[in-house]
Amino acid sequence: MKQKLEEILQNGLKEIDSANDLKVLDEIRVKYLGKTGQLTQILRGMKDVPAEDRREVGSLANSVRQKLEEKLSEKLAALENAQLELEMEKEKIDITEPSKGVKRGALHPLTRFNNKFIDLCVEMGFTVIQTPEIETDYHNFEALNVPKNHPARDMQDSFYITDNILMRTHTSPAQVRAMETMKPPFKIVCPGRVYRNDDDSSHSPIFNQFEALVIDENIGLQDFMIMVREMAVRLYGKNVKMRVRPAYFPFTEPSIEIDATCQMCQGKGCTLCKGTGYSEFFGGGIVNPAILEMSGIDSNKYSGFAFGPGIDRSVMVTNKIPNIKYLFRNDLRFLKQMR
């Protein structure tokens, strides 16, 4: 009897092992463990086993059944798994087919640059303000030390609406409006559109500037330079190089023009920077005391600096935009590249 059980076990295990599909496996289960299965029959025949052996044979038979059942479920899992693998293999898809659903659009490169610049200004303690695009002659020129018929007006061809109202030619009136309404010390920045009566291949009659103004006690040109360098580093990376040139603005004195490594060619020299490796970054300087006084700020106590970068060029170089006119053309083929 023992021998027969041993035989059943060995044969069963062998058959289970060699089963290669679920149907065969089930037949094996029936053959051994089914109602009329070999092992079931033995268990049924236990009553014929001598009483003294019954315990031993019973326990052996149970152990055989357990082993076969374990082996069966092991095999079952393996076969099911294999079958799933097979199904998945059949369901294999081309993962390079395009994605579905709404595709993301894109912000305009100018907005991206604006946001980056505004963020870094706010981090440095600047308050963002907005002032009118249609301005008074007073705020656009006179309060900035450019009286009517002053030669400096030649530098900015204006779009006039009436004798005293015009499209602002720069964001600098924001300086005046801030000084009129805010108490020093303060730092403001005003992003916005500006207008010049000037249209050719390298100029657009409408373009974008930032105006920033810092009024405090003890402000000097070196504070300005250190800040500008920090801004350049955050915008262009820490390898940026800076160069200072003298300049003239009616509302700052001394006035400077600051160049930074040309981002189009990384300083190697290109047509955009005319081979110099540098391109214009910021212009500005120490606020002319006459401007402070005109807007009611005590120039003996307070000083400050103001600067106004034109940003279209920076947007161009940081995004390698080949033509400044693309900024307003709104061609989907251009905009899509900004995703």
Add this chain to the structure above:
Amino acid sequence: MKVSYNWLNDFVDLKGISPKEIAEKLTSAGLEVEEMSYMNEHLHDVYVSKITKIEKHPEADRLQVCSVDVGFKKVQIITSATNVFEGAIVPVSLEGADLVNGVKIKPTNFRGVKSDGMFCSGEEIGIDENYFEGAGINGILILPEDFVPGTKIEDALSLNDVTFDINVTPNRPDCNSVVGIARELCAIYNKPFKDFDVSYKTVGGDVKNYVDVKIETENCPRYMAAYIKNIKLERSPMWLRSRLHAVGIKTINTMVDITNYILVEQGQPMHAFDYKYLDGKKIVARQAKKGEKIAVLNGQTYDLDESVMVIADQNKPVVIAGVIGGVNSCISDNTTDTVFECAVFDLKSVRLTAKKFGLSTDSSARYSKGVNINLPTLALKRALHLVDVLGCGEIVGGLIDKINSDKKLEEEKKVVVSYNKISKILGVEISKEKMVQILNALNIRTTISGDVMTCIPPYIREDIKNANDIAEEIIRIYGYDVYNDMQGRLFENSTITVGQYEPRLVFENGLKNILVDSGFYETLNYSLYNASACDKLLLHEDDSRRNVIKIANPINEDMATARTVMAHALLLDVAYNLSVGNKDLRFFEVGKVYLPKSLPLKELPVENNRLSIAVCENGYDFFMLKGVVENLLLGTSLKCKLERSKEPYLHSGVSADIISEDGTVVGWFGKVHKTVLKNYDINQDVYYAELDTDYLSGLPEKKYATKEISKFPVVERDIAVVVDESVSNEALMNAIKSACGKIFYDVQLFDVYRSATLGENKKSMAYKILFMSEDKTLTGDEINVVIKKLLKSLEFRYGAKLRA
């Protein structure tokens, strides 16, 4: 402003300093050299030569073979020119020459006979008849007999100067002169200024016996004049012609050349009158009278009025003051006596007149930048010095010098500043000694005692008024390079300020990001447009947006008006993109419209910030756009309702206005009107939406108050009812909601079905209704009771029938 190296060298010793270095130094001191040109750039390998023998070419009738002596060697030149002769002194270009007209010289073979180069005409050397006699003829330039063969042509013809074209900033009118620039170089190189000679001899007499000057306008602060008899109008000497040639001014004759010379050297415009044509021997500076006319040197005749200042004789205007001379009194070949004018005219007056007539002359350009009232004193004497040196006339004794009654000569003013303040402004350490040295070199006479610096700028430096001006003078000569790559602690010396964003910009950025996530691209459009946009968009005659702000001096009609409507720009963008083959367009723009409070503009207009959206895509519909708009408004606290839109450019049946609780129209969206699409050449449906971001960003922040979540499950039932087309979804949903009472949780329309079986003008609306109770699990019976009630209510209110 153009100046030349040799001319500058008259006033500051530039020996050993290269033109290139000068250009760099001037630029870094704030006088940007925009262009530098070498007059001899195309004159290398061109020499003075003498033709020793001329023979006929053996093979060609029209060619001559010349033996030529170039001093250091003998060459053979073949020429077809007919004006050469044996013994003629001519310019010859030899191998390597690269002439101004692009011709490059190399030895050539003319039918078996070798030519070592080419004889040159005046044109090929870059000069004209005015500059050198014979240079204008159509043939070889025949040089004077005393020119020595072998001399470089640039030396022989004084074409060895270098010209700097300098961008002089408006604060430095004094630098619109050779002496002004020379002063700067003195400071840059710490060299003394070589003073110029203003001495001259007179023939006695008194100018006042010849001419009487009156100032009758406030626009003429000062008028100086001198009288010269028996003038000789000749070609000016070579050195003078060379100077003017270098700065691009044509030479005419001694008198005219002298006035131009003074303009460039001293920055003082002058004028010379023919004395015999001055009626009444009078010169009056006055405003013109209406009806007066003047024919001027450019061939034009202008109608004058009171806004124009003129110089007149007793009867008529003879010059448009500071701008251009009249033909009736200008110097000509038969002039014998002349009056020199050396005056100061108000820059505003000259600017306006030049602008009025669209005239720009060297004189008007100079006056427009401001001529100092003291300038004529020396300038006139300098001019007379040249008359004397050139021997081109007899100078009568005395000078006329009229100063307008309310003006006086500038006196030197002291500017007292603190050394510490200057150091603070600059933020870099510069010693007291260095500062004083720089200022004195700039002719700003400076002394220092303790912290106090006393500076006396020359009268001509009207721009120097305060410590900041002094600081700039110091640093621009000291060198701005100290600031290159400057590093340090940010805002080390200032008060901490807390940064703040601008609420509207933040709000708009939020909307932009939602749109970008929904597949939209941001566009930027000009905020100036063509007012015909209002017609294209079908705005009614009395639409307030037809009150547009017009630009007085537009570039063109397409940018002549500040926009009052956003839609125009995006429709143009759509049309453009379709025209270049782009498809599936989802665009938005954040921008302004400019709404005048009254016209013509008395006060600043309202600048209203708006978001506009346009979609042109196959399969897009009203409800997809509605979803976009809803998503945009979701984050706001706006409570609003929809009404049929009144926008004339939208499809009246497929569009909605968004009305806030206070009745404001916050925006609108819908399908664009077919006629409008036609106006923009768009042949596909476009959906458009617009929101007022000023209004929306001004709303109070949206507040959230969440409720407890029920412990009991949500139960779902679907119903479909058939109603008339006129019954709105909103009405049905509201009815369902109120009929369900307390256990209502949500209702969603999931299908709308129309068919012939339902009947004409009928639709089936299928709703999914969700029920939930706060305190028990709802049973089927309870739901059934509610459904029965709500169907009754729908039938009663809207004639709705349960769909079988």
